[in-house]
Amino acid sequence: MEKKAKEGLNSYEYYEKELERVIWELEEGKIETLEDLIKNYEEGSTLVEKCETILKTAEMRILKIATPPSPSINQSETGLIEERLSQPNEKRNLNNE
Numbered sequence: 001m002e003k004k005a006k007e008g009l010n011s012y013e014y015y016e017k018e019l020e021r022v023i024w025e026l027e028e029g030k031i032e033t034l035e036d037l038i039k040n041y042e043e044g045s046t047l048v049e050k051c052e053t054i055l056k057t058a059e060m061r062i063l064k065i066a067t068p069p070s071p072s073i074n075q076s077e078t079g080l081i082e083e084r085l086s087q088p089n090e091k092r093n094l095n096n097e
Contacts, residue, residue, distance in 0.1 A: 012054040019047040 022044040024030075031037045 012051060012058075015047050015050045015054070019044060019051065022047065 022040055025040060026037075026044070031040050
């Protein structure tokens with residue numbers, strides 16, 4: 001349970017809710033001094049950066065999952081191809097005929 005609590009404090013949802021709170025305070029005029037306004041703005045900027053980082057990481061993970069692996073050529077196939085390419089054109093038979 002403790003691990004989940006710590007993860008919750010570093011989750012996108014947590015940062016998003018905190019950002020909503022910061023925006024609400026700004027929009028509702030809950031900030032009275034210029035110094036508090038600047039601190040609130042800095043906090044909001046930091047929260048936006050954290051949300052963007054989490055979203056970029058999630059996007060990379062999804063792309064990694066969604067991108068099919070490229071076909072690989074094993075070493076023996078590579079050697080065969082190189083050998084055939086080194087032969088004169090009339091002796092090449094890349095289709096194994």
